Amino acid sequence: MSNGTLELKYFSFGTAGKKVLSRSLAVGTKTGYRLYSLSSVDNLDQIYENESEDICIVERLFSSSLVAVVSLSSPRKLRVCHFKKGNEICNYSYSNTILGVKLNRARLVVCLEESLYIHNIHDMKVLHTIRDTPPNPAGLCCLSTNSDLCYLAYPGSSTTGEVQIFDAINLQSVSMISAHESPLAAMAISHQGNRIATASERGTVIRVFNISDGAKLYEFRRGVKRCVSICSLAFSIDGLYLCSSSNTETVHVFKLDDTKEIPQMPDEQQSWMSFLSKAVTASANYLPTQVTDVFNQGRAVASIHLPFQGLKNICTIVMVDKVLRLLVASSHGYLYVYNLDMEEGGECTLWRTHRLDGQLDVVDSPKPIKLKEVNTTKLDKTTKTESTINKKLDAENHVDSLTDVSEDRFNLNDDSEFPPVI
Numbered sequence: 475m476s477n478g479t480l481e482l483k484y485f486s487f488g489t490a491g492k493k494v495l496s497r498s499l500a501v502g503t504k505t506g507y508r509l510y511s512l513s514s515v516d517n518l519d520q521i522y523e524n525e526s527e528d529i530c531i532v533e534r535l536f537s538s539s540l541v542a543v544v545s546l547s548s549p550r551k552l553r554v555c556h557f558k559k560g561n562e563i564c565n566y567s568y569s570n571t572i573l574g575v576k577l578n579r580a581r582l583v584v585c586l587e588e589s590l591y592i593h594n595i596h597d598m599k600v601l602h603t604i605r606d607t608p609p610n611p612a613g614l615c616c617l618s619t620n621s622d623l624c625y626l627a628y629p630g631s632s633t634t635g636e637v638q639i640f641d642a643i644n645l646q647s648v649s650m651i652s653a654h655e656s657p658l659a660a661m662a663i664s665h666q667g668n669r670i671a672t673a674s675e676r677g678t679v680i681r682v683f684n685i686s687d688g689a690k691l692y693e694f695r696r697g698v699k700r701c702v703s704i705c706s707l708a709f710s711i712d713g714l715y716l717c718s719s720s721n722t723e724t725v726h727v728f729k730l731d732d733t734k735e736i737p738q739m740p741d742e743q744q745s746w747m748s749f750l751s752k753a754v755t756a757s758a759n760y761l762p763t764q765v766t767d768v769f770n771q772g773r774a775v776a777s778i779h780l781p782f783q784g785l786k787n788i789c790t791i792v793m794v795d796k797v798l799r800l801l802v803a804s805s806h807g808y809l810y811v812y813n814l815d816m817e818e819g820g821e822c823t824l825w826r827t828h829r830l831d832g833q834l835d836v837v838d839s840p841k842p843i844k845l846k847e848v849n850t851t852k853l854d855k856t857t858k859t860e861s862t863i864n865k866k867l868d869a870e871n872h873v874d875s876l877t878d879v880s881e882d883r884f885n886l887n888d889d890s891e892f893p894p895v896i
Contacts, residue, residue: 509523604628702722723783827889
């Protein structure tokens with residue numbers, strides 16, 4: 475820790491739980507790891523702290539007591555722990571450095587540079603190994619949080635943006651999606667498990683595909699002036715929004731609803747845009763593909779400007795205090811909470827800043843947004859959407875133990891941020 479900031483080696487938001495998208499955050503440092511829960515915009519509760527060793531990966535399953543940890547001193551060893559009891563359930567060693575760990579209610583996936591190991595989370599036995607994958611030094615992969623559509627995605631090429639989709643339940647390959655011409659930089663699977671968002675190393679275009687058949691559903695233009703490094707992509711719990719952060723100061727939010735209303739333009743501008751659209755359509759067979767693609771690409775409906783750039787960060791969209799929020803965690807040890815007004819769109823307001831070093835917040839927060847600025851109709855609609863999703867998620871099988879270590883049972887009940895210990 476220097477200059478009042480904390481350098482994070484690793485940080486990740488919790489995956490989707492039974493009720494809402496998890497508001498938990500796990501951070502790893504050179505001295506251990508911490509688990510946080512955002513109970514409200516003004517309260518970031520530290521629910522666990524382990525100061526033992528340098529951590530390079532820490533992933534928490536939903537809002538449960540299960541965490542998967544990899545240390546810098548033992549980068550080939552994965553430890554699965556029950557942090558409420560403070561004990562280690564099991565550990566596995568691999569042939570090479572662990573670059574990524576993903577988990578849901580059914581599977582735990584360990585990503586090495588040229589292979590992936592798929593474990594059954596009930597007993598942590600290795601069910602399948604995907605060997606000789608294209609070199610993946612960044613450990614890029616993503617696993618669906620939906621146990622019914624339990625898809626694993628990883629790069630299918632090291633030179634182009636191909637995405638390999640693998641069924642982690644039936645243990646078979648599903649499809650290969652040619653997403654970009656340049657190598658992949660970021661991926662995210664929707665919480666419904668039916669869509670995947672991708673970005674390449676160029677970082678100018680973000681695409682969304684249907685997983686089952688590989689069809690391209692959306693294409694968004696992040697920017698044209700400069701190439702950037704996309705840090706993270708994340709869907710909202712209802713799948714209607716997608717956020718993207720990079721090494722620049724701007725975070726973009728895109729809307730994936732085909733029925734979205736298009737703002738009315740002045741007659742002159744409307745006539746001009748109509749003429750231009752017709753001209754592009756009529757000339758589609760003559761204009762270069764790159765030109766027509768630009769006209770067909772969507773733009774961000776909302777954005778935020780971070781008080782920093784050039785730092786690794788991750789973003790997610792959650793409901794906090796019944797209002798849609800965008801959370802950004804950065805490698806210099808801060809969590810930023812922004813209000814998302816998707817009716818108005820445009821620039822979003824910073825609501826609160828939290829420190830991630832276990833100390834009290836030192837950054838002043840802006841004035842609270844007036845109640846009239848919150849669209850209750852939109853909130854009601856979002857609440858109903860979440861209710862529908864909750865019913866489906868509640869039907870999932872409840873995982874509550876590892877069969878090979880019956881004494882070390884752990885609670886995976888994520889109905890609350892502080893689950894009781896079994």
